[in-house]
Amino acid sequence: MRKLRVGLIGCGNIALNGHIPAYLETPERFEIVAVADPFETQRELGLVKARLTPRDGYSDPLELIKRSDIDLIDICTPQHLHRELIEAAAEAGHNIVCEKPLAAVPADASAAIHAAKKAGVKLAVIHNYLFFPEVVAAKRILDSGELGDVRVVTVNFLGVVDSMGASGFKPKWRHDYASSGGGVLMDMIHGVYLANHFLGSPTQRVSAHVTSHTQGDEVESLALCRLESGDSAALVNIGWGYGHGGIDIVGSKGRLRVNYENFGTCPWSAFENMVVTVGSDTRVEPVNFEPNSESIHDKIRWSIAAALVDIADAIEHEKLSVASGEIGLEVLEMTLASYASAATGQSITVPLETSSPLHIKGVSGIKDLDFTSSAKDSPVRKHKLFGLN
Ligand SMILES: NC(=O)c1ccc[n+]([C@@H]2O[C@H](COP(=O)([O-])OP(=O)(O)OC[C@H]3O[C@@H](n4cnc5c(N)ncnc54)[C@H](O)[C@@H]3O)[C@@H](O)[C@H]2O)c1
Known part of the structure; x- marks a missing residue:
């Protein structure tokens, strides 16, 4: 089984309570290597939760996307920001998983799908x-x-x-x-x-x-x-x-x-x-x-x-x-x-x-x-x- 190295973008509630704990509980499949968030408080919370040092925290998600030691970009920002990040990640050759909804606007979702297809990478949504x-x-x-x-x-x-x-x-x-x-x-x-x-x-x-x-x-x-x-x-x-x-x-x-x-x-x-x-x-x-898995947090984390x-x-x-x-x-x-x-x-x-x-x-x-x-x-x-x- 291949272990995927993950770069996570957006260190808000769903990243801190859902995605990061889910990755840490599945070490045989995933390793978080970097997180990005332009807002310092959120970035620091993400680094601590993901057990990373400040060296692997980015204020600019596009800098994180440039890293070559990444197999999967995980996008946990609000939806109006998804398209730009998906396009950049696809262009860099990374597979992508994105929180729901894929975008706030269908044309953005279509463009994101097109970018992933063109780059030959996978794009999946968290449903x-x-x-x-x-x-x-x-x-x-x-x-x-x-x-x-x-x-x-x-x-x-x-x-x-x-x-x-x-x-x-x-x-x-x-x-x-x-x-x-x-x-x-x-x-x-x-x-x-x-x-x-x-x-x-x-x-x-x-x-x-x-x-x-x-x-x-x-x-x-x-x-x-x-x-x-x-x-x-x-x-x-x-x-x-x-x-x-x-x-x-x-x-x-x-x-x-x-x-x-x-x-x-x-x-x-x-x-x-x-x-x-x-x-x-x-x-x-x-x-x-x-x-x-019966409390809301457990159920969300487990399903993610x-x-x-x-x-x-x-x-x-x-x-x-x-x-x-x-x-x-x-x-x-x-x-x-x-x-x-x-x-x-x-x-x-x-x-x-x-x-x-x-x-x-x-x-x-x-x-x-x-x-x-x-x-x-x-x-x-x-x-x-x-x-x-
Ligand atoms: N699947 C689920 O069950 C579930 C549950 C909650 C939220 N969500 C989805 O997850 C996404 C985030 O929701 P949330 O509740 O975590 O929101 P939130 O407000 O708690 O977190 C958003 C985070 O994105 C960061 N951010 C803002 N602009 C950014 C940028 N340009 N680059 C990187 N990071 C940036 C913010 O600083 C913040 O930390 C939304 O799309 C939402 O619909 C899914």
């Missing part, structure tokens, strides 16, 4: 919820055909906690649409890729209700989305607050339900059980958890480690990772299509045309779309989300 044991177990049941054809997938993440960014950077960047590309839906894009994964066939059309319950906020706090794929559909309901969580899948022969503690939202609420009904028989499906190992395997065996750059782009477009649908009152077809303002500018392109008269008072416009007037 770590795919590695949660209950998600793996549910997908195995679907793939076995026990539930028949998948007809409806419902992902409820209505009790999401509004997380602050690192204190040494900009704690509120998730509420700045130019940096984040959107609010709770963009942050919890996990729900979109999970629904897509369970549907198992490409999404063709997206519609949504999107609004904000926080006076003066530029981004949404609630998104209720419908992804249509032929005769199947997924409902993805995501909101900051205290709502319900859980996953339901309905097939032509049965159904399954994933419950989290007190009907809460994963991963803040721990997994409780998975109930499978086929015909008139109902059972509680056993799901195997790693020891100590699984995603990183999947990427290391993809590099070693020259195969596709579970979440390629292309999948990252696909789910990013579904997310933006949800915003556009809520703003315009229309269903949006995906993939987006590359000439669409939504593809080119992300949420900032919504103002350039056609609005039906009925959508003039949509909550997205009423609350002036994403810079709309």
Whole structure:
């Protein structure tokens, strides 16, 4: 097994609590050799956590990328910064893993994918919820055909906690649409890729209700989305607050339900059980958890480690990772299509045309779309989300 030497860029919360501990717990696959962050406090935290000396800390990530003793660049900055770093890393010949979402704007995601292809390096996105044991177990049941054809997938993440960014950077960047590309839906894009994964066939059309319950906020706090794929559909309901969580899948022969503690939202609420009904028989499906993977931090760290190992395997065996750059782009477009649908009152077809303002500018392109008269008072416009007037 080959050990990958990792250069990590962006020493904020997910790097400090997820990626760096995940690498340190998998020494047979990874060795962190350098970290970069322009903000000194964050860089120092990264160096300490990664057990490196200041010699291997960079204020300029492009200097880190120049190092020749690196096999994998890991990008943990906010999404509006991903493209430039991916392009530089690809040009330097490094494989790349990037935090979700791949970018804030589809055109940036496309350019990043193109740069990796041109350089012949791997580009993977961290879609770590795919590695949660209950998600793996549910997908195995679907793939076995026990539930028949998948007809409806419902992902409820209505009790999401509004997380602050690192204190040494900009704690509120998730509420700045130019940096984040959107609010709770963009942050919890996990729900979109999970629904897509369970549907198992490409999404063709997206519609949504999107609004904000926080006076003066530029981004949404609630998104209720419908992804249509032929005769199947997924409902993805995501909101900051205290709502319900859980996953339901309905097939032509049965159904399954994933419950989290007190009907809460994963991963803040721990997994409780998975109930499978086929015909008139109902059972509680056993799901195997790693020891100590039930607290939110353990679950995130553990799932990120699984995603990183999947990427290391993809590099070693020259195969596709579970979440390629292309999948990252696909789910990013579904997310933006949800915003556009809520703003315009229309269903949006995906993939987006590359000439669409939504593809080119992300949420900032919504103002350039056609609005039906009925959508003039949509909550997205009423609350002036994403810079709309
Ligand atoms: N997969 C998951 O479960 C998960 C969870 C949380 C966050 N994320 C993703 O991880 C990314 C970072 O989120 P976070 O919560 O760690 O944010 P954060 O604000 O805590 O950290 C961001 C870090 O990036 C650094 N940074 C800013 N500009 C930089 C630059 N030009 N070069 C290098 N570093 C720079 C900041 O100093 C800060 O340390 C986001 O894309 C987010 O969506 C994923």
